[in-house]
Amino acid sequence: MRRKITAIILAMLMILTLTPMNAFAAAPSVQEVETLIAQIGTVTRENRSAVEKAVNAYNQLDDASKAGVSNFAVLAEAQQILGIKDALAKLEMHQDKVENTKIWFSPYTEKCEETGQSVVALCIGMKENINMPMLMMSMEYIGDKDLRMNAIKIRAGDNKFTYNSGAFEKIERGNIKINNIEKYAERGTTWVEEFDIKMLKEFLSADEVIVRFQRENYGTTEYIDHTVTPEERQAITDVLNAYNLMCSVSPEVLHKALA
Structure with a gap:
């Protein structure tokens, strides 16, 4: 029995190692997403991490919660601005x-x-x-x-x-x-x-x-x-x-x- 328990524990550890940790993280709240969006500020290529962080958090919400994000327009605009800046950086x-x-x-x-x-x-x-x-x-x-x-x-x-x-x-x-x-x-x-x-x-x-x-x-x-x-x-x-x-x-x- 002891060996079986040990084998089960090892299998669980392997699964945890191979699975991205954010798959087990609790989805953020609408308020947390709104706070991340509010923290974006002026969009530059240097602060893209702030935009990406807000986008990743928003994408973890279900459809009903996404509809409740009051400042989503700010996030959408930030993505548009960053996309243009990245494209122009090649020219x-x-x-x-x-x-x-x-x-x-x-x-x-x-x-x-x-x-x-x-x-x-x-x-x-x-x-x-x-x-x-x-x-x-x-x-x-x-x-x-x-x-x-x-x-x-x-x-x-x-x-x-x-x-x-x-x-x-x-x-x-x-x-x-x-x-x-x-x-x-x-x-x-x-x-x-x-x-x-x-x-x-x-x-x-x-x-x-x-x-x-x-x-x-x-x-x-x-x-x-x-x-x-x-x-x-x-x-x-x-x-x-x-x-x-x-x-x-x-x-x-x-x-x-x-x-």
């Missing part, structure tokens, strides 16, 4: 203090320009007195040839998208130096609209994406093809994710997230 930000504008873009875009690699890139812009973000797309060719492109064609899987020169707000041309070697750079920039969103969805889901920077002139065609890299897709995904989160909240919440 670079340039601020024009004279025009009071901010632009967020992926560091990968800057890397491509420094190394002389063509790229399709997104950026988020915020202007003075405009409370919601704007999304812009640039398609930039960098190479040895003075292409003077007037069209860009994108093959994403089985789908093809064409951007003629009139589709861009502006097309910029110039020379840049990469490792003291002069290169040609041409960039078409446009505001992102419904057609572009459809293209980007295909762009991000296709197994292969080829961007053709093209010049059509009096029946002759010259072009340079660029195969999109996994890093390029990730850069676009990071900017899109931040933009979508920024658009999903009220101007007041967005202002707190950008503070």
Whole structure:
């Protein structure tokens, strides 16, 4: 009998060791959850533990108790703010203090320009007195040839998208130096609209994406093809994710997230 009791005790100890302790902890009260939410204060990436602690406690409540949390709106807002801050932390930000504008873009875009690699890139812009973000797309060719492109064609899987020169707000041309070697750079920039969103969805889901920077002139065609890299897709995904989160909240919440 003694051996059986000992075996039972050892089995219980093993179960306790393998089971997370919070599974046996008593669920917090509504008042305790409300206190944790009230202690969050100003949301920053540095005090995320206060937000996570309140979220974990709230999730332990049953549905009826959750409905009784009077300051749940504060918790929901804190999660939104933290989500935007985390998304923007993956991006670079340039601020024009004279025009009071901010632009967020992926560091990968800057890397491509420094190394002389063509790229399709997104950026988020915020202007003075405009409370919601704007999304812009640039398609930039960098190479040895003075292409003077007037069209860009994108093959994403089985789908093809064409951007003629009139589709861009502006097309910029110039020379840049990469490792003291002069290169040609041409960039078409446009505001992102419904057609572009459809293209980007295909762009991000296709197994292969080829961007053709093209010049059509009096029946002759010259072009340079660029195969999109996994890093390029990730850069676009990071900017899109931040933009979508920024658009999903009220101007007041967005202002707190950008503070």
